[in-house]
Amino acid sequence: MLQYIPNIKALVVLITLVSLANIAWSQQAEKASISGKINATSGEALVGVSVVLKGTTYGSVTDSKGRFEINNLLPGNYTLQISFVGFEIQEKVIQLKPAQKAELNISLRDKTYEMQGVEIVGKSETRQINEQPYAVTAISVKELQNSSQDAKEVLNRVSGVRVLEEGGLGSRLNFSLNGFSGDQVKFFLDGLPMDNFGSSLSMSDIPVNSIDRIEVYKGVVPVWLGTDALGGAVNIITNKKANFLDASYSIGSFNTHRISLNGAHTHDSSGFTVRGNANYNYSDNNYKIWVPINDRLGNVIDSAETERFHDRYRSGLVKMEAGWVNRKFADNLLFGIMAAANDKQIQTGATMNNVYGGVTRTSQSIVPTFKFSKDDLFIKGLNLSLFTAYNRTKSEIADTLAGVKYNWLGERFSYNSNLGEIGNKVMLATFTDDDFNSQLNAGYAISSTVSLALNYAYSYFYRTIFDVKDPDKRENRYPKSLTKQQLGFAVKFDPSAQWSTTVFAKYYALQTKSSKEVDFGNEQRRIEATRSEKENLGYGLASTYFVLPNLQVKASYEHAYRMPWPDEIFGDGLAILPSPDLGPEQSDNLNVGAAYEFKLGQENRFNLESSFIYREASDMIHRPGTSKPQNPFLNLADARTLGVEGSFKYNWREFLNVGGSITYQHITDEADSVYNESFTATGWQKNWQKGYRLPNTPYLFGNATVGFTAKNLLTPESVWKLNYYFNFSEQYFLGWTKLDNPDPQYLIPRQFSHNLELACSLKNGKYNVAAECRNFLDARLYDKYFLQKPGRAFYLKLRYVL
Template sequence: MFSAFTSFALLLSAAPAEPASAAPPPPSETAPAQVQPPSRIDSVTVPYPEVELAAGREADVVLRLTIDEHGVVTEADVVQSAGEAFDAAIRTAAFDFRFEPARVGGEAVACQIELLHAFRLGADEAPPEPEPVAEPPPEEAAPAESAPPDTKTMETTVSGRSEAERMRQSAEAVRVVSTTRARARSADMGQVLAAQEGVEVRRSGGLGSTIRFSLNGLTDDQIRFFLDGVPLDLSGYPFGFANVPVNLVDSIQIYRGVVPARFGADALGGAVNLTSAPIQDGVHGAASLQGGAFGTYRLTLGGSYRPSSGGFFARAHLFADTTRNDYRVDVQTADDTGQIRPATVSRFHDGYQALGGGLEAGFEQLGWADRVTLRAFGSGYDKDLQHNLVMSGGPFGEARYGATALGTQLLYEKALGDTVRVDALAGYAWQATDFQDTSQWVYDWFGNRVRERTQPGELGGDATDQTLWQQSFYGRANASWALSPAQTLRLAIAPTLTRRTGEQRRLASPSDVDPLSADRNILTAVTGLEYQLNAFNDAVELIVFAKDYLYAARAQQLLPTRQWQSKDRTLNQLGGGAALRLRVAEPVYLKVSYERATRLPRMDELFGNGVLVRENLDLAPETSHNVNAGLATAPLRTGLGVFRGELTGFARLAQDLILLSGRDRDWRYQNVYGARALGIEGAAGWSSPAGWFHLDANATFQDIRNTSGQGTFGAFENQRLPNRPWFFLNATARLSLRGVATAEDELSPFWTARYVHGFFRNWGGLGAVGTKETIDNQFAQAAGVGYRVRLQGFSLGLSTELDNVTNARLFDFFGVQRPGRSGWLKATVEY
């Protein structure tokens, strides 16, 4: 006998977005719609386990099945176990089940169901033929149909396709990365992103070090980072994306080359949006603690409350990081005779500490607002500085820098009738950046004081004790109109005003003019208009958009005569593009997108970062023609398992590309008149038929060259841009062993690998063959095992990991050596 019931919840797609989310759904997606549950249409027979049959045992097993919009089972998890033999029999067979997919308003959607399989001696294992009964959720109340007397009923709650799956199959050039697995591992945000195709994440050391992010050949601020649609640097994270705790992020949206107008962003090569988990009904909490090599400890705490009936809700989080970063590196140092010899030493002045938190509270279902939220946040970090950007010369023993950030945000969301929806954001952020370089001692690589300096200051030049203060006032307003069920019009406006001043407390003479005291500000306003069309029963999705960029920079430059000279710049520029998704044949679809993008210089690029990067007040905005084209497939299920694949080509044709360049202490951003990036990237994956083994890999080839014979870099025309890898790949293998000790546990051994082909640190045309500065081929591996179990409403996890298993010599940022072999342990608990 085969019977089925569900307490069945579909993955959300068009549920109301978080107030700070990047894209509120059109009203048509949230309106009540007719719901239809899935129904089995196959004739698969579930075999009775021979050992259990011989013993005369019967049992019931409950599975949680994930069914995509094509009616294919993509995941099968045991919810109620009856032992290894029974569990394996139904779970293996479930991947061969086929369903008429669930539907909302006639549209096929992905869903999850709980299915009960009853093993009975002598029973017929064929699936029941009668259709199940659908019972809509309370807010969509509708009469329930009566089921045939001999059939189990199926109770359903339908909400639509998952947001991640909807975005992946949209016309947008976006990849959505879930952090579910990463939250149980010791990997930081930089490592999670570096495992994606087309992405390079390089850093000048361990935790807390300088980070460089590259996507499809474009890098640094050419890629904008957001947290729930709000610029990351205005959301309480002044230390960069890689040090954002993974456990506070639910998923990552990576937009390649074409950035939706709703972000109100002037990104040149793409955007990365970190999304928080939706607040769940009831009381929930989570905590994680990670410890390991180099004196590293990371703690995150979070909790939320939301009544099921709406009204008041609240959420809070806290994080704390500390590390010594005392891993071993290879250097050149003088011996007792004064001869320069190679040595392996432990870093001695590279510590990092960070502390931060945030509080969010608001109300839902008010008469004048669907949701209104107030957020407040604060964070700070302190970082020792051991060497310059290229790890050349001697080390620093006392130089340090740090930052403190405070801010608040007010968010509002409201549906105006059935066709119009608006959301708005207003915020303020304050940041203070300190830099101190006042030591009177010269240090060697062993951490010893060698001699006293004639003048204080380790970085060269005068001693520095300075603070930069920066204030930002920003806003964003989005409005969407559902012109028809298949057409939507969206308008976004995002102004930002940033002001900076500072104080240098170590002037050469009390009568000298403080070069940091000038008031400097940048006003930007990005306006976007977007039209979306879904046609031919969702076979075609088209997005067309236009953007307007307003930029006004006000600055004063201190001349050698100690007088101020105005260096103002104002411009207005237009841009736009289009994106198309075409379903070629199930489950294959084609995506093509284009944008004429503009990126306006940031504060740190124009005015320096207050530490190692100098100002360049003549820096011009950069523009680019960005093109993406590729084929992708929904999960393809065969008798050999589930296959996934995606292949994309891209082109970036940039003018006035902003590039960090320099030597020693004289680093600044400069314009490369013309640059071109061409590339191709692909990803493939396979999961075994029973879902116990998963293998994924991706590779990227990119050719990034200077195309201009003019300007500072004119002599290097047609050469690859320096210090940028041109070929790299990632691979991951993971086992998923369920029911190891209890019915609700999972043991997950895993292995990851990354290969980066060798590249030039400087322009390839500089120096003779034997003297060129290069980074050799690199191959890094990591391995570990995680265990997770559910006990009485709690989810407990423990993972151990060995990073850089072979202790390979790794280099990322201008030849700065990365940590060697290291071990980590992480514990998590959720309620």
């Protein structure tokens, strides 16, 4: 028996080891995990939040997206403690079952307190963006999401910003930022360029309840946006909640109807998500205007107030995305499709001197998209994102009424002519635009004080035109294509918590193919194909320093280039004429500013900001003021901008908020001579407009806001808001006019507008209703080229949030 004892001992040890392994494997298989996302009550992700299980050594810290994860937990009861400087500590009791993967979404409430005279305040994502070294203004629109406003209305209250409209809903917009306008300022949706999103997705088509915040970069544009913007950029950040439903309906004056539906659903364990939104906009735009009345011969016989009669607008958009979020292989891996369409009756051209009764424009777009992003890809600190989209848009322009003219009373006059209402031959033209856009961003954190960023953006545009009324039109036979590439590289230094500096360089390349008319006025007059290639190098830096914890100074400089965009070179078939020789514009941009925030007592908070703007632009792309219904974009040799802007905000408790901004910008033509290319006088000539202020551009404007908030008024779980908005614009000139001798005929008058809004939110924001009166004093308001905007208007919005 003794001889078997070693074998028995070995067998016992083996059985014990196998049992222990089974127990360990079983316990491992039963282990649970906790993950989730932590936001401020405003919905913004919080970075660096401490998440611990009380009484254990387990814990985590939220990443750049506000997410955390704690793994390898045994089943049982735990108390989760969440703490972050400037926010109230929150504890949550959790009971974990075997192998459970708990997913939590937690909101922390703001808290401001003092310790021995030192104030500590939590920083939301909006505030962190405002504290970047760039001249940037980030606006959280969560408090406005019940409003009937759109992105355009919100932007028009930012210092340095003016949104010039040609009319009512669906009219062409011209965004002006510190004197730069049009495509000099680029637009992005969640960091993705909106250039190829189709004409049904503009600022006036995006309701505020689909927006989280808006970032406005003035002058210097970060490399990661990957754009050739000359004067700034606007980045619209949409709602990124994992699970939500937001539906709204708005009805208003001029038979205006707007419907918005936004939602997302994310599976907790797999990370598979489906998100989408749909918008519909409609308006007759039959608002009243004060206009001259012409007779059959074109003579002005009277002036009268009458309704616009051919200005209907309707648009629809459906956007869907599906894929995976917050997985090990990708933070975002999304495939999407967007379909958009609009239908616009055209009432006027570039001015109100011509009245159209049969000109229309329609378009349809299909845009498949792909998005990928991953932080800490392969190695910690390496971040990568890729966006790709292809857009095919078909637009049809109809100007088929030959020999017909209208006046503002809607009276129709017939003439012996083969010309359409615009003034050219009648046309029924189809524009087919193919646009491919791709953008790659890579970033790497070398250390806690040094990081690198690389961006490559590629865009290809191709247009074909077929006119049923003139199928053999020669200029439509020539290819119209545009290829843009941009490469950007940046190095960011953070020597201390108070000081941050970024230096960068950008390479631009442009290739275009088009056609143009040559030898005008000669027997050799003809149309020839043109080809152009341009390369440029830009560079700059941005730096910020906190002199005091609440006093920030910042400065930024950039030598920037902006390549022409398709409509500027090829025209749009309506108000914009082709300009095939249009070249890139360049500018040296300097911004110097400061921001100071302070408190008086515990209930009065103030925020003051101001900045100085200096621009020296060459070959500035500009569309001059004119009395013609059509005009092209031209290169203005030299232009200078000197400007200053300031804003203030005041809050008393949560009850009262007051704010405002004012902007002054002196933009002048500084060219000594101009090149005149004509049949009779080609060559360089003296510039008689040197020192004149840039026409058709406001130079002094401002706004103010007063808001009141009352909670639990009349009913529990309710929030009531009353807001007053004021806008002001000083008179400015329509054409090149001497400052000391303005001609009233070319003077756009001083303007004031007043809006009033009342909103009510019930059941903690589940049910919402808002009523608004815009321009309640019914003032005559004008923008570019003396185009009159709507008068007094009323709107009612109903919103449901789940």
